[in-house]
Protein backbone atom coordinates (compact mmCIF):
# COMPACT_ATOMS: atom_id res chain seq x y z
CA UNK A 263 0.00 0.00 0.00
CA UNK A 264 1.32 3.45 -0.90
CA UNK A 265 0.10 6.69 0.66
CA UNK A 266 -1.09 9.65 -1.38
CA UNK A 267 -2.21 12.34 1.02
CA UNK A 268 -4.74 10.79 3.35
CA UNK A 269 -5.94 8.29 0.73
CA UNK A 270 -4.53 4.79 0.60
CA UNK A 271 -3.87 3.75 -2.97
CA UNK A 272 -3.44 0.00 -3.37
CA UNK A 273 -0.53 -1.37 -5.40
CA UNK A 274 -2.33 -2.54 -8.52
CA UNK A 275 0.49 -4.65 -10.03
CA UNK A 276 3.03 -6.82 -8.22
CA UNK A 277 6.68 -6.81 -9.34
CA UNK A 278 5.88 -10.13 -11.06
CA UNK A 279 3.18 -8.38 -13.11
CA UNK A 280 0.19 -9.91 -11.31
CA UNK A 281 -2.94 -8.01 -10.32
CA UNK A 282 -4.41 -7.54 -6.81
CA UNK A 283 -6.50 -10.69 -7.16
CA UNK A 284 -3.61 -12.67 -8.67
CA UNK A 285 -4.81 -12.42 -12.27
CA UNK A 286 -2.58 -11.96 -15.29
CA UNK A 287 -3.02 -8.80 -17.39
CA UNK A 288 -5.15 -10.60 -19.99
CA UNK A 289 -7.21 -12.73 -17.61
CA UNK A 290 -10.96 -12.48 -17.02
CA UNK A 291 -12.57 -12.81 -13.61
CA UNK A 292 -14.51 -16.06 -13.09
CA UNK A 293 -17.72 -15.87 -15.12
CA UNK A 294 -20.86 -17.96 -14.67
CA UNK A 295 -23.97 -17.42 -16.80
CA UNK A 296 -27.31 -19.11 -16.07
CA UNK A 297 -30.04 -18.85 -18.69
CA UNK A 298 -33.73 -18.84 -17.73
CA UNK A 299 -33.76 -18.63 -13.90
CA UNK A 300 -36.97 -16.51 -13.80
CA UNK A 301 -40.18 -18.21 -14.81
CA UNK A 302 -42.51 -15.19 -15.10
CA UNK A 303 -40.37 -13.29 -17.61
CA UNK A 304 -40.33 -14.19 -21.33
CA UNK A 305 -36.57 -14.57 -21.02
CA UNK A 306 -34.02 -14.20 -18.25
CA UNK A 307 -30.40 -14.73 -17.29
CA UNK A 308 -28.25 -14.45 -14.17
CA UNK A 309 -24.61 -13.48 -14.41
CA UNK A 310 -22.03 -13.96 -11.66
CA UNK A 311 -18.81 -12.34 -12.77
CA UNK A 312 -16.09 -11.86 -10.17
CA UNK A 313 -18.03 -10.21 -7.32
CA UNK A 314 -20.73 -8.86 -9.68
CA UNK A 315 -24.19 -10.42 -9.53
CA UNK A 316 -26.61 -9.23 -12.20
CA UNK A 317 -30.10 -10.43 -13.16
CA UNK A 318 -31.72 -9.62 -16.49
CA UNK A 319 -35.34 -10.14 -17.49
CA UNK A 320 -36.89 -9.59 -20.91
CA UNK A 321 -40.56 -9.04 -21.73
CA UNK A 322 -41.91 -8.84 -25.25
CA UNK A 323 -42.54 -8.26 -27.95
CA UNK A 324 -45.55 -6.72 -26.18
CA UNK A 325 -47.83 -3.69 -26.27
CA UNK A 326 -45.97 -0.36 -26.04
CA UNK A 327 -46.24 1.71 -22.85
CA UNK A 328 -46.42 4.67 -23.00
CA UNK A 329 -48.45 4.34 -26.20
CA UNK A 330 -47.04 7.41 -27.99
CA UNK A 331 -43.61 5.72 -28.22
CA UNK A 332 -45.06 3.08 -30.57
CA UNK A 333 -43.45 2.86 -34.03
CA UNK A 334 -45.45 1.59 -37.00
CA UNK A 335 -42.62 -0.17 -38.80
CA UNK A 336 -40.61 -1.74 -35.97
CA UNK A 337 -40.40 -2.75 -32.32
CA UNK A 338 -38.87 -0.29 -29.90
CA UNK A 339 -36.21 -1.55 -27.48
CA UNK A 340 -36.53 -0.16 -23.94
CA UNK A 341 -33.92 -0.84 -21.27
CA UNK A 342 -33.79 -0.13 -17.55
CA UNK A 343 -30.46 -0.64 -15.80
CA UNK A 344 -30.78 -0.35 -12.03
CA UNK A 345 -28.32 -0.79 -9.18
CA UNK A 346 -29.95 -2.12 -6.01
CA UNK A 347 -29.44 0.07 -2.92
CA UNK A 348 -27.61 -2.87 -1.29
CA UNK A 349 -25.36 -3.61 -4.30
CA UNK A 350 -22.41 -1.50 -3.13
CA UNK A 351 -20.69 -1.10 0.24
CA UNK A 352 -21.91 2.45 0.76
CA UNK A 353 -25.69 2.42 0.38
CA UNK A 354 -26.63 3.85 -3.00
CA UNK A 355 -29.62 6.16 -3.23
CA UNK A 356 -32.37 4.05 -4.78
CA UNK A 357 -33.86 4.99 -8.13
CA UNK A 358 -32.80 6.14 -11.57
CA UNK A 359 -29.91 8.59 -11.23
CA UNK A 360 -28.12 10.14 -14.21
CA UNK A 361 -25.57 7.33 -14.38
CA UNK A 362 -28.32 4.67 -14.57
CA UNK A 363 -30.16 6.66 -17.24
CA UNK A 364 -27.02 6.96 -19.35
CA UNK A 365 -26.21 3.26 -19.00
CA UNK A 366 -29.82 2.29 -19.83
CA UNK A 367 -29.66 4.42 -22.98
CA UNK A 368 -26.33 3.10 -24.30
CA UNK A 369 -27.39 -0.50 -23.62
CA UNK A 370 -30.74 0.01 -25.42
CA UNK A 371 -28.86 1.46 -28.41
CA UNK A 372 -26.44 -1.48 -28.46
CA UNK A 373 -29.35 -3.95 -28.59
CA UNK A 374 -31.27 -1.88 -31.18
CA UNK A 375 -28.38 -2.49 -33.53
CA UNK A 376 -28.59 -6.31 -33.29
CA UNK A 377 -32.32 -7.04 -32.77
CA UNK A 378 -34.44 -7.60 -35.92
CA UNK A 379 -36.95 -5.01 -34.68
CA UNK A 380 -38.77 -4.68 -38.02
CA UNK A 381 -40.20 -8.16 -37.49
CA UNK A 382 -42.40 -6.85 -34.66
CA UNK A 383 -43.93 -3.49 -35.63
CA UNK A 384 -45.93 -1.54 -33.00
CA UNK A 385 -44.46 -3.55 -30.11
CA UNK A 386 -41.94 -3.04 -27.35
CA UNK A 387 -39.10 -5.30 -26.26
CA UNK A 388 -38.39 -4.46 -22.62
CA UNK A 389 -35.07 -5.29 -21.00
CA UNK A 390 -34.64 -5.01 -17.23
CA UNK A 391 -31.18 -5.23 -15.69
CA UNK A 392 -30.90 -5.40 -11.92
CA UNK A 393 -27.44 -5.18 -10.38
CA UNK A 394 -27.65 -7.04 -7.05
CA UNK A 395 -23.94 -6.81 -6.24
CA UNK A 396 -21.49 -4.45 -7.94
CA UNK A 397 -17.73 -4.62 -8.36
CA UNK A 398 -17.00 -2.66 -11.58
CA UNK A 399 -17.96 -3.72 -15.08
CA UNK A 400 -21.66 -3.91 -14.22
CA UNK A 401 -22.81 -2.37 -17.51
CA UNK A 402 -20.89 -5.12 -19.33
CA UNK A 403 -22.25 -7.82 -17.02
CA UNK A 404 -25.70 -6.30 -17.68
CA UNK A 405 -25.25 -6.55 -21.45
CA UNK A 406 -24.09 -10.17 -21.17
CA UNK A 407 -27.09 -11.04 -18.97
CA UNK A 408 -29.59 -9.12 -21.14
CA UNK A 409 -28.24 -10.67 -24.30
CA UNK A 410 -28.71 -14.22 -23.00
CA UNK A 411 -32.15 -13.21 -21.64
CA UNK A 412 -33.14 -11.88 -25.10
CA UNK A 413 -32.04 -15.14 -26.71
CA UNK A 414 -33.92 -17.05 -23.99
CA UNK A 415 -37.04 -14.99 -24.89
CA UNK A 416 -36.63 -16.05 -28.52
CA UNK A 417 -36.05 -12.52 -29.82
CA UNK A 418 -34.34 -12.75 -33.23
CA UNK A 419 -30.91 -11.06 -33.20
CA UNK A 420 -27.89 -10.84 -35.47
CA UNK A 421 -25.79 -12.35 -32.68
CA UNK A 422 -25.29 -12.43 -28.91
CA UNK A 423 -23.44 -9.41 -27.50
CA UNK A 424 -20.48 -10.26 -25.29
CA UNK A 425 -19.12 -7.22 -23.42
CA UNK A 426 -16.16 -6.43 -21.19
CA UNK A 427 -14.23 -3.44 -19.82
CA UNK A 428 -10.54 -3.12 -20.57
CA UNK A 429 -8.39 -0.48 -18.94
CA UNK A 430 -5.01 0.77 -17.87
CA UNK A 431 -3.50 0.20 -14.44
CA UNK A 432 0.05 1.00 -13.35
CA UNK A 433 0.86 1.83 -16.97
CA UNK A 434 -0.29 -1.51 -18.40
CA UNK A 435 -3.35 -2.44 -20.47
CA UNK A 436 -5.49 -5.04 -18.67
CA UNK A 437 -8.66 -7.03 -19.25
CA UNK A 438 -11.79 -6.88 -17.07
CA UNK A 439 -11.18 -4.28 -14.34
CA UNK A 440 -12.33 -4.99 -10.80
CA UNK A 441 -13.39 -2.23 -8.40
CA UNK A 442 -9.98 -1.09 -7.11
CA UNK A 443 -8.57 -1.15 -10.64
CA UNK A 444 -11.51 0.92 -11.89
CA UNK A 445 -11.18 3.40 -8.99
CA UNK A 446 -7.40 3.84 -8.97
CA UNK A 447 -6.49 2.94 -12.56
CA UNK A 448 -5.73 5.34 -15.41
CA UNK A 449 -8.42 4.32 -17.89
CA UNK A 450 -11.64 2.31 -18.14
CA UNK A 451 -13.02 1.30 -21.54
CA UNK A 452 -16.21 -0.78 -21.62
CA UNK A 453 -17.11 -2.34 -24.97
CA UNK A 454 -19.64 -4.72 -26.53
CA UNK A 455 -18.87 -6.76 -29.64
CA UNK A 456 -20.89 -8.45 -32.38
CA UNK A 457 -18.66 -11.53 -32.59
CA UNK A 458 -19.48 -12.64 -36.14
CA UNK A 459 -18.78 -9.28 -37.78
CA UNK A 460 -16.28 -7.89 -35.27
CA UNK A 461 -18.41 -4.70 -35.03
CA UNK A 462 -18.37 -2.78 -31.73
CA UNK A 463 -21.87 -1.59 -30.75
CA UNK A 464 -20.85 -0.02 -27.44
CA UNK A 465 -17.59 1.75 -26.72
CA UNK A 466 -17.08 4.21 -23.91
CA UNK A 467 -13.97 5.55 -22.27
CA UNK A 468 -13.02 7.25 -19.04
CA UNK A 469 -9.42 8.35 -18.48
CA UNK A 470 -6.55 8.65 -20.95
CA UNK A 471 -4.95 6.31 -23.47
CA UNK A 472 -2.58 7.13 -26.33
CA UNK A 473 -3.19 5.72 -29.81
CA UNK A 474 -0.99 2.62 -29.33
CA UNK A 475 -2.59 1.87 -25.95
CA UNK A 476 -6.08 2.29 -27.40
CA UNK A 477 -5.31 -0.16 -30.16
CA UNK A 478 -3.85 -2.66 -27.64
CA UNK A 479 -6.91 -2.20 -25.42
CA UNK A 480 -9.34 -2.82 -28.29
CA UNK A 481 -7.49 -6.00 -29.35
CA UNK A 482 -7.49 -7.28 -25.76
CA UNK A 483 -11.18 -6.46 -25.34
CA UNK A 484 -12.13 -8.27 -28.54
CA UNK A 485 -10.22 -11.37 -27.36
CA UNK A 486 -11.98 -11.17 -23.98
CA UNK A 487 -15.38 -10.81 -25.67
CA UNK A 488 -14.74 -13.97 -27.69
CA UNK A 489 -14.08 -15.93 -24.46
CA UNK A 490 -17.23 -14.48 -22.90
CA UNK A 491 -19.21 -15.37 -26.04
CA UNK A 492 -18.34 -19.06 -25.52
CA UNK A 493 -19.66 -18.95 -21.93
CA UNK A 494 -22.90 -17.28 -23.11
CA UNK A 495 -23.49 -19.87 -25.83
CA UNK A 496 -22.83 -22.69 -23.37
CA UNK A 497 -25.40 -21.23 -20.93
CA UNK A 498 -28.04 -21.34 -23.68
CA UNK A 499 -27.02 -24.87 -24.68
CA UNK A 500 -27.33 -25.99 -21.05
CA UNK A 501 -30.78 -24.41 -20.80
CA UNK A 502 -32.12 -26.01 -23.95
CA UNK A 503 -30.18 -29.28 -23.98
CA UNK A 504 -32.57 -32.19 -24.37
CA UNK A 505 -32.17 -34.60 -21.47
CA UNK A 506 -32.28 -38.34 -22.21
CA UNK A 507 -35.83 -38.61 -20.83
CA UNK A 508 -36.94 -35.90 -23.25
CA UNK A 509 -37.31 -32.91 -20.90
CA UNK A 510 -35.71 -29.58 -21.80
CA UNK A 511 -32.85 -28.35 -19.62
CA UNK A 512 -34.16 -25.37 -17.62
CA UNK A 513 -37.93 -25.63 -17.97
CA UNK A 514 -40.02 -25.05 -14.83
Ligand code: UDP
Pocket residue numbers: 350351352354361396397398399400401402427441444450452
Ligand atom coordinates in the same frame (compact mmCIF):
# COMPACT_ATOMS: atom_id res chain seq x y z
N1 UDP B 1 -20.24 2.29 -7.91
C1 UDP B 1 -20.68 2.58 -6.63
N2 UDP B 1 -21.73 3.46 -6.46
C2 UDP B 1 -22.34 4.07 -7.52
C3 UDP B 1 -21.88 3.77 -8.81
C4 UDP B 1 -20.84 2.88 -8.98
O1 UDP B 1 -20.16 2.05 -5.65
O2 UDP B 1 -23.28 4.86 -7.32
C5 UDP B 1 -19.16 1.30 -8.07
C6 UDP B 1 -19.71 -0.06 -8.50
O3 UDP B 1 -18.93 -1.10 -7.91
C7 UDP B 1 -19.49 -0.03 -9.99
C8 UDP B 1 -18.15 0.68 -10.04
O4 UDP B 1 -18.25 1.70 -9.08
O5 UDP B 1 -19.48 -1.32 -10.55
C9 UDP B 1 -17.80 1.27 -11.40
O6 UDP B 1 -18.83 2.09 -11.84
P1 UDP B 1 -18.90 2.60 -13.34
O7 UDP B 1 -19.77 3.83 -13.34
O8 UDP B 1 -17.56 2.67 -13.95
O9 UDP B 1 -19.77 1.47 -14.08
P2 UDP B 1 -19.50 -0.09 -14.29
O10 UDP B 1 -18.00 -0.29 -14.31
O11 UDP B 1 -20.14 -0.81 -13.15
O12 UDP B 1 -20.13 -0.42 -15.60
